[in-house]
Amino acid sequence: MDMVRILLADDHEVVRAGLRSLLDGSEGMQVVGEARNGVEAFRMACELQPDVAVLDVSMPDMGGLEAAEKLARECPAVRILALTMHDDRAHLTRMLEAGAAGYVLKRAAADELVRAIRVVAAGGTYVDPTLAGRMLRTTSPARGTRDVPSPEALSGREEEVLRRIAWGQSNKQIAAELEISTKTVETYKARLTDKLGLRSRTEMVRYALQQGWLSDG
Known part of the structure; x- marks a missing residue:
């Protein structure tokens, strides 16, 4: 098992100490x-x-949202997992749009955090189960996933690109792994918007959740 290297960011020293003890005591972390x-x-x-940066959303000087935006833009190889007390859909949506690949509540069980880190480190997207269900229940019919075509409406490559977008990969990462140009990735994204009406990464994550594509990262 490859060692997962983790950066912890939280303004409470006691919280950091507890997280360090938990994660350093977990195999492969x-x-x-x-x-x-x-x-x-x-x-x-x-x-x-690090492989994964675990960010608290509410921190002084610069919060987790702004830090996630800067990391996604300037250090895209670092995967971002939000660990927060905010259990509302608005914070979740903003963090996903900022580039986070995972969102876990601080009240979650320890093994859930460990699992989320493994999923995110492996290139997947992890959303706290409580909030994942809420995302699906609150999807609007006008722009959400209830009335969009099934995956059968997509070509194999379009589905592959959509899955990778939902997993949190950048255009550059998708292009490299699929051996296509970033311009071609943009073309596929435009086709996905036309076919499914999914205009943001958050909506694509909702769609992927509904299809069961994110179950195990």
Whole structure:
């Protein structure tokens, strides 16, 4: 098993200590750094290049949302997992749009956090089960997934691109893994918008959840 290198970012020292103890005690995981705010998290993530940055959403100086946006833009190889007390759909949606590949509530069981980190590190998307169900229940018929065509309406390559977008991969990553140009990836995304009406990554994540594509990352 490859070692998963993790950066922790939370402004509460006691929380960080507890998380470090949990994760360092989990097989195949190593905490390589700790940050007290978003500014430190961004700097350390770019320097240390961990596999996963676990970000609290609410931190001083720079919150998890802004840190996630900067990391997704400037250090795209670092996968982002939000660990937060905010259990509302608005925070979840904003973090996914910012580039987070996972969202877990602080009240979740320890083994759920460990599982989420493994899924995100492996290239998948993980949404707290409670919020995943809420995303599906609150999808609007006008722009959501209830009235869009089934996956059979997509070509094999279109479905592959959609899955990878939902998993949190960037256009550059998708292009490299599928051995196509980033311009071709953009063309496929435009086709997905035309066929399914999914105009944002959050809507694509909802669709992927409904299809069961994110169950195990």
